Amino acid sequence: MLIGGIEAGGTKMVCAVSDESGQLKDRISLPTGRPEETLGEIAAFFQKYEIEALGIGCFGPLDLDRGSATYGYITKTPKAGWEHFDIVGYFKNALKVPVGFDTDVNGAILGEVTWGAAKGCDCAIYITVGTGVGVGVYSNGRLLHGLVHPEAGHILLARHPEDNYKGRCPFHPNCMEGLASGPAIGERWGKPAAELAGCDKVWEMEAYYIAQAVADYIVTYSPQKIILWGGVMHQEQLFPMVRSRVRELLNGYVHHEMLGEKIDEYIIPPALGEDPGILGAVRLGMLELELRSGDR
Numbered sequence: 639m640l641i642g643g644i645e646a647g648g649t650k651m652v653c654a655v656s657d658e659s660g661q662l663k664d665r666i667s668l669p670t671g672r673p674e675e676t677l678g679e680i681a682a683f684f685q686k687y688e689i690e691a692l693g694i695g696c697f698g699p700l701d702l703d704r705g706s707a708t709y710g711y712i713t714k715t716p717k718a719g720w721e722h723f724d725i726v727g728y729f730k731n732a733l734k735v736p737v738g739f740d741t742d743v744n745g746a747i748l749g750e751v752t753w754g755a756a757k758g759c760d761c762a763i764y765i766t767v768g769t770g771v772g773v774g775v776y777s778n779g780r781l782l783h784g785l786v787h788p789e790a791g792h793i794l795l796a797r798h799p800e801d802n803y804k805g806r807c808p809f810h811p812n813c814m815e816g817l818a819s820g821p822a823i824g825e826r827w828g829k830p831a832a833e834l835a836g837c838d839k840v841w842e843m844e845a846y847y848i849a850q851a852v853a854d855y856i857v858t859y860s861p862q863k864i865i866l867w868g869g870v871m872h873q874e875q876l877f878p879m880v881r882s883r884v885r886e887l888l889n890g891y892v893h894h895e896m897l898g899e900k901i902d903e904y905i906i907p908p909a910l911g912e913d914p915g916i917l918g919a920v921r922l923g924m925l926e927l928e929l930r931s932g933d934r
Contacts, residue, residue, distance in 0.1 A: 641927070642684045642692040642733075643919030645742060646670070646725070648717050649769070653680050655687050656920040660753045663687075665916070672719035673728070681732040691930075692729055693738040693922030695745025695915050702740060702783050710739055738926030742915055743774030744781045744788075746908070749918030750865055751776050755909035759862040763855055764914065765791075767848065768868035771815040775859060791815045795850045798843050801826070818847040820870050831870055845876055849883030852905065856884070856892060864905045867914070871907065881905050 640663065645652040647670060654665035666683055668676060684692065699715065701708045710726025726737045740748070747756065747764035756762035756776070764774040771791030775782035782788055792813040803826040807816030816822060823831040827840055834840045852864060866880070881901045888897060896904040908914045 640687050640689045641920050641923040642687070642689040642735075643916050643921075643923060644680065644692065644694045644696075644729075645745065645915035645919050646694055646696040647742060648697045648715075651676060651680060652916050653683055654916045654920065655684070655689060656917070658924060660917050660920065662913075662916070670717070673723055673725075674719070677725075677728055677732075681729065684733055689733070689735060689923075691736045691738065691923040691927035692733060693745070693919040693924070693926065694725060694729070695740060695742040695748075695919040695922060696725060698741050698787070699789075700739070700741060700787065702787055710737070736923070736926040736930045738919075738922030738924075740781055740922055741772070741774065741787050743772035744776075745774070745918030745922055746867075746914040747774035747776045747865070747918065748781060748921050749910055749914040749916070750863075750908055752921045753910060753917055754914060755865055755906055756863040761859060761861050762863040762865065763859055763861045764865045764867070764908070765848075765852070765855075766868035767818060767866065767870040768820050771819050771868075773855070775861075777859060790851075790855065793851050793854055795847055798846050801843060814847060814851045818844060818851075818870070820868075823870065831873070835873060841873060841875055841879060844870065844873075845879035845883050848876065849880045849887060852880060852884050853887040856888065856897075860892075862896075865908050865914075866905060867908050877905065877907070 639658050640655050643654050650667050651670050652667045655663045699713045701711045701713055712720050712723045715721050726739050729737050743764055750756040760779050761777050766772050773788055773790035775788045792815055794813055805811045805816035806822040807813050820831050
């Protein structure tokens, strides 16, 4: 059985074909242009294979309410051409297969729960800190949806006492994305994050913000595993700094060995390397196929 997956990002779209065990058979990566520039080429890639379903982990915001007239749409987005775009409908029409759909970060945590570092967990979260900040939440054995979907990248944070940067987010002056994303680092310090690897002050401030958010996620979601990734987290010195600061912030209130001597096994990078998102998209396709099979 072959399943297709799309990790649809604002910058690029990764597309892959996999078997049901998560073994990727083929993949391509395309820049994210306007829909009319991008989606025909993606559909042609999948039409070369007899896929039985497609999963899409997508940049958002999204309409994930199956009872909504706009289920499967990208809703409000600054990405030109994609606002109020029916991406699920497009691929249903083009490929004639069931299409699973969720946020890109929910897809990433699903990939890690299925085949990666969070395998066996009933509750786990995936935090990506890069161009933006997103949080995927797997809770009580399923991806978390509610009024909309988690937007925990916009959790509000206390400012570092030495930080005079105004914040990058146009909605919140002190949210995680506005203070800790890659572009925020670049604007605050005048250089891209990749050029600041040796500047301890940069990463002490970054860990200050990331750890606040992680501590908040621990006391709200109580995850069994926290996976941190994205371009900013390629600065490996951040992991021990974040772990140490999280323990300080919790101050022993949440008592568990995973927050003590085993914290190095608790706040971790993904086991799937750069593939949690695309493998999670494949799993979304598999789940949609199972759902449609159950309807018959």
